[in-house]
Amino acid sequence: MKARAKTPLRRTEPAIYDHIIPACCPWSGIVRKGQILRIVDIEGQQAVDTLFYSADDFSERYGAQETLAAQGTAYIGVGTEILSNRGRSMLSMIADSVGEHDTSAGACSCEANTVRFGHHTRYMHACRENFIVELAKYGMNKRDIVSNINFFMNVPVLPDGTLAIVDGASKPGDYVELQAEMDVLCVISNCPQVNNPCNGFNPTPVRVLIWNG
Amino acid sequence: MHAADPDREHTPEFYRQRYLELKARAQDTNSRRSLGLAAESPRVICPDLIVTQEIIPGGWYWSRRIARGMTLRILNEHGTPGVSLLMWNAHETSERLNPADTIKVQWTSRLTHGKLLLSDMGRVLAAITHDTSGMHDAIAGGSTAGGNLRKFGPDVRVRNTRDNFLLAAAKHGLDSRDVGPCITFFAPVTTDSSGRLVWQEGALANGDFVDLRIEMDVLVALSNCPHPLSPATASTHSIRAIVWQTPPHDPKDPCRNATEEAMRAFENTDSYLEH
Numbered sequence: 001m002k003a004r005a006k007t008p009l010r011r012t013e014p015a016i017y018d019h020i021i022p023a024c025c026p027w028s029g030i031v032r033k034g035q036i037l038r039i040v041d042i043e044g045q046q047a048v049d050t051l052f053y054s055a056d057d058f059s060e061r062y063g064a065q066e067t068l069a070a071q072g073t074a075y076i077g078v079g080t081e082i083l084s085n086r087g088r089s090m091l092s093m094i095a096d097s098v099g100e101h102d103t104s105a106g107a108c109s110c111e112a113n114t115v116r117f118g119h120h121t122r123y124m125h126a127c128r129e130n131f132i133v134e135l136a137k138y139g140m141n142k143r144d145i146v147s148n149i150n151f152f153m154n155v156p157v158l159p160d161g162t163l164a165i166v167d168g169a170s171k172p173g174d175y176v177e178l179q180a181e182m183d184v185l186c187v188i189s190n191c192p193q194v195n196n197p198c199n200g201f202n203p204t205p206v207r208v209l210i211w212n213g
Numbered sequence: 214m215h216a217a218d219p220d221r222e223h224t225p226e227f228y229r230q231r232y233l234e235l236k237a238r239a240q241d242t243n244s245r246r247s248l249g250l251a252a253e254s255p256r257v258i259c260p261d262l263i264v265t266q267e268i269i270p271g272g273w274y275w276s277r278r279i280a281r282g283m284t285l286r287i288l289n290e291h292g293t294p295g296v297s298l299l300m301w302n303a304h305e306t307s308e309r310l311n312p313a314d315t316i317k318v319q320w321t322s323r324l325t326h327g328k329l330l331l332s333d334m335g336r337v338l339a340a341i342t343h344d345t346s347g348m349h350d351a352i353a354g355g356s357t358a359g360g361n362l363r364k365f366g367p368d369v370r371v372r373n374t375r376d377n378f379l380l381a382a383a384k385h386g387l388d389s390r391d392v393g394p395c396i397t398f399f400a401p402v403t404t405d406s407s408g409r410l411v412w413q414e415g416a417l418a419n420g421d422f423v424d425l426r427i428e429m430d431v432l433v434a435l436s437n438c439p440h441p442l443s444p445a446t447a448s449t450h451s452i453r454a455i456v457w458q459t460p461p462h463d464p465k466d467p468c469r470n471a472t473e474e475a476m477r478a479f480e481n482t483d484s485y486l487e488h
Binding site: 016055059063064065066068069070072074075076083086087089095100103104106108109111112113114115116117119128141142144145146147155158159160161162163164165192195196197199200201202 | 219225226228229230231235236240243246270275294307312313314316317318320321322323331334335336351352353355357358359363371375388389390392395396403404405406408409410441442476477479480481482
């Protein structure tokens with residue numbers, strides 16, 4: 001396990017932004033350089049599928065593979081420098097009350113659901129549906145979806161390559177904090193999946209807060 | 214399954230039970246298949262079947278449109294550490310290789326003979342029909358300019374996979390928005406128990422190859438640059454890309470019938486190809 005933040009940063013000053021994302025819904029917002037984004041898993045075991053884009057140039061976006069190759073480990077946690085597809089630092093993960101977060105298993109989609117869980121699951125809501133609708137507000141489309149971070153999603157990759165989504169490790173109130181190293185657009189899908197354990201088979205709301213750094 | 218019991222349907226317990234059944238079947242199949250499977254394509258390709266072949270120098274890239282029914286062999290003649298791949302649907306390039314779906318749907322990051330390369334639309338772009346290496350990476354990607362700078366320092370000028378993919382994409386009218394995560398063949402990266410990504414030195418052999426049987430008309434881009442986690446001392450050599458005409462599918466095709474997930478992915482592909 002990655003080292004956890006020993007002393008969680010309990011911010012006392014009021015956040016400049018405080019919003020509850022209802023279960024199964026998307027959200028997006030700009031986080032300016034220096035600002036701190038906190039994502040709270042209100043009820044626990046809720047995957048938060050997250051993408052980042054440079055606010056100045058959306059073609060620069062989160063690079064999951066670049067981030068993992070640079071840090072040399074398979075998960076996101078405290079100390080992770082979140083890199084773009086151009087290798088530039090987008091955000092730093094400064095606090096985490098959970099331990100490890102997935103960035104290799106991507107977001108669920110109606111189409112992948114048919115393969116994973118059966119054709120009868122095609123008409124169930126999915127993260128990439130959320131992403132497409134939210135990205136459209138910024139002139140982006142399905143081409144702009146890349147591998148995302150799944151905060152609070154637990155996907156151990158074993159030495160023999162075995163990989164599966166298992167029960168989330170997050171408890172009610174667990175959170176992550178990220179400090180922006182550039183102005184970023186953050187796009188979230190509060191994951192609606194019920195066919196695997198990423199949401200405890202019961203999607204719930206999450207909360208996003210932003211503080212000035 | 215409990216579908217017959219309406220009280221249990223659509224409850225968390227119902228979904229959990231179904232997920233655990235899927236997982237158990239998949240992991241059982243994966244562990245049995247790893248014991249060894251007869252290769253579906255021959256080691257030596259009949260010269261009459263070869264459509265084209267290309268020697269790609271170390272550091273360089275290559276791209277080509279390849280029709281369904283062909284197989285792309287990537288031949289690592291000199292044991293170079295990593296050949297990265299992107300793939301797009303040639304008729305609708307917003308559909309492309311999705312490494313995350315590829316490993317998640319198949320319950321393993323160990324892509325080898327019998328596994329599929331999946332698009333973001335739940336369809337099969339290619340099937341791995343022969344693999345003498347078994348050491349490929351879908352997690353840590355390809356090299357970048359910044360990564361090379363950190364690895365080699367400012368005095369060593371080497372090409373990188375990200376720029377190679379931008380160049381390859383551009384020559385098909387695509388741009389950086391179309392360049393997503395990749396899969397890197399001949400990159401022996403494993404995780405240890407603490408989640409560290411470990412390069413397995415000594416796992417590459419001269420002459421290893423992988424056969425990708427193309428299941429939809431695709432655009433392929435290959436980048437012949439060392440994997441970001443390969444040792445900085447690793448030198449790079451040419452590789453060979455061979456496109457060859459594949460015999461018609463056997464109805465008992467092992468890739469198609471390997472798992473229930475594979476069957477459903479092929480059903481999606483068949484349905485798409487019908488119209």
